Amino acid sequence: xxxxxxxxxxxxxxxxxxxxxxxxxxxxxxxxxxxxxxxxxxxxxxxxxxxxxxxxxxxxxxxxxxxxxxxxxxxxxxxxxxxxxxxxxxxxxxxxxxxxxxxxxxxxxxxxxxxxxxxxxxxxxxxxxxxxxxxxxxxxxxxxxxxxxxxxxxxxxxxxxxxxxxxxxxxxxxxxxxxxxxxxxxxxxxxxxxxxxxxxxxxxxxxxxxxxxxxxxxxxxxxxxxxxxxxxxxxxxxxxxxxxxxxxxxxxxxxxxxxxxxxxxxxxxxxxx
Amino acid sequence: xxxxxxxxxxxxxxxxxxxxxxxxxxxxxxxxxxxxxxxxxxxxxxxxxxxxxxxxxxxxxxxxxxxxxxxxxxxxxxxxxxxxxxxxxxxxxxxxxxxxxxxxxxxxxxxxxxxxxxxxxxxxxxxxxxxxxxxxxxxxxxxxxxxxxxxxxxxxxxxxxxxxxxxxxxxxxxxxxxxxxxxxxxxxxxxxxxxxxxxxxxxxxxxxxxxxxxxxxxxxxxxxxxxxxxxxxxxxxxxxxxxxxxxxxxxxxxxxxxxxxxxxxxxxxxxxx
Amino acid sequence: xxxxxxxxxxxxxxxxxxxxxxxxxxxxxxxxxxxxxxxxxxxxxxxxxxxxxxxxxxxxxxxxxxxxxxxxxxxxxxxxxxxxxxxxxxxxxxxxxxxxxxxxxxxxxxxxxxxxxxxxxxxxxxxxxxxxxxxxxxxxxxxxxxxxxxxxxxxxxxxxxxxxxxxxxxxxxxxxxxxxxxxxxxxxxxxxxxxxxxxxxxxxxxxxxxxxxxxxxxxxxxxxxxxxxxxxxxxxxxxxxxxxxxxxxxxxxxxxxxxxxxxxxxxxxxxxx
Numbered sequence: 001x002x003x004x005x006x007x008x009x010x011x012x013x014x015x016x017x018x019x020x021x022x023x024x025x026x027x028x029x030x031x032x033x034x035x036x037x038x039x040x041x042x043x044x045x046x047x048x049x050x051x052x053x054x055x056x057x058x059x060x061x062x063x064x065x066x067x068x069x070x071x072x073x074x075x076x077x078x079x080x081x082x083x084x085x086x087x088x089x090x091x092x093x094x095x096x097x098x099x100x101x102x103x104x105x106x107x108x109x110x111x112x113x114x115x116x117x118x119x120x121x122x123x124x125x126x127x128x129x130x131x132x133x134x135x136x137x138x139x140x141x142x143x144x145x146x147x148x149x150x151x152x153x154x155x156x157x158x159x160x161x162x163x164x165x166x167x168x169x170x171x172x173x174x175x176x177x178x179x180x181x182x183x184x185x186x187x188x189x190x191x192x193x194x195x196x197x198x199x200x201x202x203x204x205x206x207x208x209x210x211x212x213x214x215x216x217x218x219x220x221x222x223x224x225x226x227x228x229x230x231x232x233x234x235x236x237x238x239x240x241x242x243x244x245x246x247x248x249x250x251x252x253x254x255x256x257x258x259x260x261x262x263x264x265x266x267x268x269x270x271x272x273x
Numbered sequence: 274x275x276x277x278x279x280x281x282x283x284x285x286x287x288x289x290x291x292x293x294x295x296x297x298x299x300x301x302x303x304x305x306x307x308x309x310x311x312x313x314x315x316x317x318x319x320x321x322x323x324x325x326x327x328x329x330x331x332x333x334x335x336x337x338x339x340x341x342x343x344x345x346x347x348x349x350x351x352x353x354x355x356x357x358x359x360x361x362x363x364x365x366x367x368x369x370x371x372x373x374x375x376x377x378x379x380x381x382x383x384x385x386x387x388x389x390x391x392x393x394x395x396x397x398x399x400x401x402x403x404x405x406x407x408x409x410x411x412x413x414x415x416x417x418x419x420x421x422x423x424x425x426x427x428x429x430x431x432x433x434x435x436x437x438x439x440x441x442x443x444x445x446x447x448x449x450x451x452x453x454x455x456x457x458x459x460x461x462x463x464x465x466x467x468x469x470x471x472x473x474x475x476x477x478x479x480x481x482x483x484x485x486x487x488x489x490x491x492x493x494x495x496x497x498x499x500x501x502x503x504x505x506x507x508x509x510x511x512x513x514x515x516x517x518x519x520x521x522x523x524x525x526x527x528x529x530x531x532x533x534x535x536x537x538x539x540x541x542x543x544x545x546x
Numbered sequence: 547x548x549x550x551x552x553x554x555x556x557x558x559x560x561x562x563x564x565x566x567x568x569x570x571x572x573x574x575x576x577x578x579x580x581x582x583x584x585x586x587x588x589x590x591x592x593x594x595x596x597x598x599x600x601x602x603x604x605x606x607x608x609x610x611x612x613x614x615x616x617x618x619x620x621x622x623x624x625x626x627x628x629x630x631x632x633x634x635x636x637x638x639x640x641x642x643x644x645x646x647x648x649x650x651x652x653x654x655x656x657x658x659x660x661x662x663x664x665x666x667x668x669x670x671x672x673x674x675x676x677x678x679x680x681x682x683x684x685x686x687x688x689x690x691x692x693x694x695x696x697x698x699x700x701x702x703x704x705x706x707x708x709x710x711x712x713x714x715x716x717x718x719x720x721x722x723x724x725x726x727x728x729x730x731x732x733x734x735x736x737x738x739x740x741x742x743x744x745x746x747x748x749x750x751x752x753x754x755x756x757x758x759x760x761x762x763x764x765x766x767x768x769x770x771x772x773x774x775x776x777x778x779x780x781x782x783x784x785x786x787x788x789x790x791x792x793x794x795x796x797x798x799x800x801x802x803x804x805x806x807x808x809x810x811x812x813x814x815x816x817x818x819x
Contacts, residue, residue, distance in 0.1 A: 044339045047370035250520050253518060
């Protein structure tokens with residue numbers, strides 16, 4: 001199934017509008033090109049909605065957020081909603097400041113997101129919302145582990161139910177869930193956490209997969225997460241003893257560029273719950 | 274002849290002021306260092322003109338444009354004109370929004386450009402004053418082909434005549450023209466389109482070549498286009514079966530770093546019309 | 547001694563807040579990850595102080611400065627001071643415009659810096675309160691040489707005395723000094739000057755070393771300078787005849803990623819005066 005998802009990306013070559021941070025924008029653009037999609041980065045409120053209008057999908061990434069970019073995100077998000085284009089929200093560092101959390105919550109209220117992708121602590125910070133709605137959610141872990149997997153799966157499904165979005169919680173184990181079904185994915189390599197923006201790149205990749213498979217956002221997001229994890233494994237296999245995260249960063253992008261639909265189908269390591 | 278152009282860059286080491294996008298700024302800076310020039314990136318209106326004043330050339334690149342940067346572009350462009358320093362305009366994605374097109378047309382009115390470099394759809398959007406570009410990449414229907422080469426050559430010369438600038442239209446075949454003479458260049462490799470900002474890097478490189486050869490902007494721009502295309506060929510020759518656009522991006526910069534004037538002279542593949 | 551400094555970085559994994567330029571932000575983030583620290587880039591005044599509050603150290607880098615970022619720098623710097631967190635100031639291109647020099651001098655007045663790191667012309671421009679830098683690269687006449695080494699050492703100590711900061715003047719020879727003691731470091735390779743932002747990366751690395759060794763800022767800064775220079779040597783040793791500054795950039799980061807405390811201890815080449 002994931003085979004077709006990647007085939008569709010390669011065939012349709014979706015154009016993805018990214019309102020994103022300046023730390024990893026270059027890697028996100030090259031990752032989109034690697035999978036067969038096309039990137040456009042534009043973040044000014046005077047053109048954000050127009051740019052979204054000529055694209056097939058939108059990534060909203062909260063890294064290096066500014067008030068100016070936040071306005072553009074609202075305008076672009078609403079235009080994408082009006083056009084029924086997929087919107088991927090990456091709430092980078094959402095727990096790091098009150099302002100960023102308010103910004104993320106405001107976006108969630110105003111823009112219907114197709115996929116929300118972050119690590120466990122980011123998704124948790126987003127789900128806890130204003131005033132930290134304690135209770136069950138309060139003792140959620142910041143990492144997905146074999147021990148908390150069932151609980152985190154239930155949490156992802158519940159947050160998907162609440163938001164209407166596919167929720168992708170990524171880490172050592174990844175969970176991609178809608179309100180009823182969860183993919184639990186074990187692709188990936190620990191060294192990915194030594195590359196800045198591996199998560200941002202995954203969010204951009206997810207936008208490409210969902211834009212090229214618009215009727216199956218859950219499966220498309222799961223396929224993107226498997227592809228990125230598999231790329232992490234392949235890239236690690238190429239490293240020499242002198243190579244570090246600088247070279248690894250390039251090999252991650254290379255691995256997506258060279259990934260065939262067959263490789264993805266065979267290499268994907270997941271279960272459905 | 275192109276040999277001397279590169280020799281002059283290496284000898285004079287021009288300092289190039291870039292007001293550019295945050296997606297490819299790092300690659301543009303490393304490309305300038307690779308050819309022997311020095312980069313400075315500064316985009317605030319409070320210092321843009323002063324920075325231009327200590328430099329030898331200016332690149333204005335419309336990627337990730339903002340109102341703030343646009344004001345800096347006007348100030349820097351006017352200072353460069355007053356000092357008779359070369360100005361290279363890269364109208365990234367100019368057809369992607371009305372606002373960006375208006376911004377580009379406003380710059381063309383206020384700032385005398387030495388070279389305008391873009392892909393076919395960007396240059397057409399600029400010349401025709403209306404849309405035509407899909408995102409920042411050349412619309413496939415708007416490529417230079419063997420079939421439309423004469424027509425595109427005439428178009429480039431006419432736009433050069435109108436603007437007083439050297440016009441560089443790049444793609445599978447490149448045309449670099451002033452009102453009377455056109456270089457038609459066949460260096461390059463299709464994989465260059467899988468690297469974000471290969472065009473931005475070429476614009477920065479062009480600024481270095483023109484700044485180091487101020488009396489011959491047409492030949493200098495043509496030499497830069499040949500050098501970039503040749504780098505694309507050399508970089509492709511180095512790729513292993515596992516390498517993709519991540520590694521290719523680095524090899525492009527490496528190829529300019531290692532390029533000798535002799536290699537450029539021998540490898541340049543062009544005709545003059 | 548430098549061995550322990552790097553061991554502490556790897557063990558404590560300090561979180562570093564960077565208010566920095568968009569040209570080299572990605573490399574700075576990957577360099578921090580390479581040494582074992584974690585990066586956060588955030589530059590909006592609405593969250594800058596909050597972000598600083600959850601971090602262990604702050605880097606203020608003046609590249610691609612804007613009025614908006616400058617306000618964030620003041621807020622973050624004051625918060626870091628209030629929390630006694632180390633602040634590293636990198637006055638990129640401070641001599642290139644009056645506005646940038648005023649901005650740097652204003653920061654020095656309002657924020658107590660733990661380390662100030664720049665090339666000779668930048669540090670001179672800052673110390674003398676007037677021009678001297680050509681672009682963002684060291685003016686050739688302003689390099690540290692064997693001939694001016696004693697004079698430059700005295701200058702660095704005097705500026706350290708005046709500011710209360712450790713002063714790191716980097717170039718072919720590096721000087722890292724407080725008011726009484728100077729490390730003169732001869733690690734490094736000339737090719738480092740062909741990589742944009744090698745200095746920015748060093749400033750980020752210095753923040754990690756100082757944050758992990760808060761009681762010994764002079765030694766920690768000297769260790770970071772040695773580590774970066776040694777990385778430049780190691781990376782150069784890996785280059786093939788076709789490799790240029792594109793590949794070298796990655797190998798620099800790789801070398802820090804792979805550097806053991808033992809390698810640093812053995813490879814550090816310095817004298818104390």
